[in-house]
Amino acid sequence: MAERPRIYLSPPHLTGSEAQYVQEAFATNWVAPLGPHVEAFEREFASTVGSPYALAVSSGTAGLHLALIEAGVGPGDEVLVSTLTFAASVNPICYLGARPVFIDSERTSWNMDPALLEEELERRARVGRLPKAVVLVHLYGQSADIDPIAAACARYEVPLIEDAAEALGATYKGRAPGTFGLAGVYSFNGNKIITTSGGGMLVSADEALVQHARKLATQARDPAPHYEHSEIGYNYRMSNVLAGIGRAQLQVLNDRVSARRRNFDLYRRALGDLAGLSFQEEAPWGLHTRWLTCVLIDPEEFGADREALRLALQAENIESRPVWKPMHLQPVFRDYPCVGGQVAEDLFRRGLCLPSGSSLTEADLDRVVDVVRRCAGR
Known part of the structure; x- marks a missing residue:
């Protein structure tokens, strides 16, 4: 008896329109990183989620890494992060030599418990050990209860970074999760609700943050006719071909x-x-x-x-x-x-x-x- 067709957990779902954008990239020879599809995808995505600025990157993990850098996280720092999540939410903390401290979930949304976060921030404030940042993950397509978490972070002046890799299209009180903190990050991995095959997006209301992250993501090249570098950079930009796929996916x-x-x-x-x-x-x-x-x-x-x-x-x-x-x-x-x-x-x-x-x-x-x-x- 023949085996029945495989049913996958969350496979890619293409529209057919992706080929038009990819062919356009080929026809214009914009197949390397950057290009008109990248710029358009950033604009269109920012408009979709309601964020002023967006940066297309090679993965959601890359976006989190850049967001943590922009928050000032470095060696020896501590970062509070949801424990119920995928390892990619935590690995970039360790890339920077920082130390993750995990926070449990609440049962309503399965996301970070605001009361536990508040208690931990209060305890740390008393002993002078506030974390350098909080990474809030929005799981399985559902937003965490952002308001009390954002209020606690603001009270103790701790930057809030949102990992919205799994929550594109969700809402929190009418707004997109990922747009409440210092920065938010989304993923377009093959199993996500829309895909570019691989890729991510960093969003923020802080123009300077996004512009600096853009520089870091492009090997931190300084403006000069030759290759000049005053910071350590990364090869984190999204290709024009993948951005074309993303533009078609975003439409549906x-x-x-x-x-x-x-x-x-x-x-x-x-x-x-x-x-x-x-x-x-x-x-x-x-x-x-x-x-x-x-x-x-x-x-x-x-x-x-x-x-x-x-x-x-x-x-x-x-x-x-x-x-x-x-x-x-x-x-x-x-x-x-x-x-x-x-x-x-x-x-x-x-x-x-x-x-x-x-x-x-x-x-x-x-x-x-x-x-x-x-x-x-x-």
Whole structure:
């Protein structure tokens, strides 16, 4: 019997219009970094999220690295960061010789707990050890509760950097997450809600910050007829070809959000009656894009644990993935402190991300639902 087609967690979804922009780059010989598509993509993206300035870069990780540099982070500094996230949120802190301090999640949005952050900043202020920055991650297409976090950072004069890699298209009280702090960073990796195959965007309301980050991202070349360098720089610019792909993708962002929310609605209707299975809720402060549909499994009520369900899906050639393993549990970060951690640990232990791509058909979703229902009550 032939194996059924693979259902991926979150595959790229192209429109067909990307080829026009890529062909234009080829026809004009703008295939190297920089070029008219890069400049246009920056303008269009800034307009989409409501930020005055944007810088297209080679990855979201590169954008975070630049944002941390602009915040003044350096060797020996401490940076508070969400523990429930992907390692790319933390690695740039370590690139700079700084020390991550992890903050637990709250259960409403699964993002950084504002109360824990406030307590930690207050404690550090008393002993004169405020962090150099806070990196707030917006997970799975849902914004964190930004207002109390931004207020706490402002109170203690600690720069706020937003990792919105997973939250393009989401809203927080009508605004785009990623536009509240000193800088925000987005990702266009192949699994994101829109993709350039690889790439990212740094945004900020601070023109000087973006201009300096632009210089650093272009090997920190000083204005001169020869190659002159007074700072260490990086090769972090996005190519004109990839920016062309991004321009086409950006035009269908709202369609992609709608498709992923439809996936979630179908899952909820088809699986909402199962004991021991619950969905990540949409927080009351904004729109959840449902970049990934995430469920929590209570093994006693459901009849199987999260890993058994994942393996059952895998046996049917369906990709699913556990919720992020908290950073404070990762071997590479085990020596760094964590404030709390129990919520993130529980979400990891019980959480599973179901296939959520915007190109999924109803037949694809029915296959997933069938496996989940058969796995329940075992």
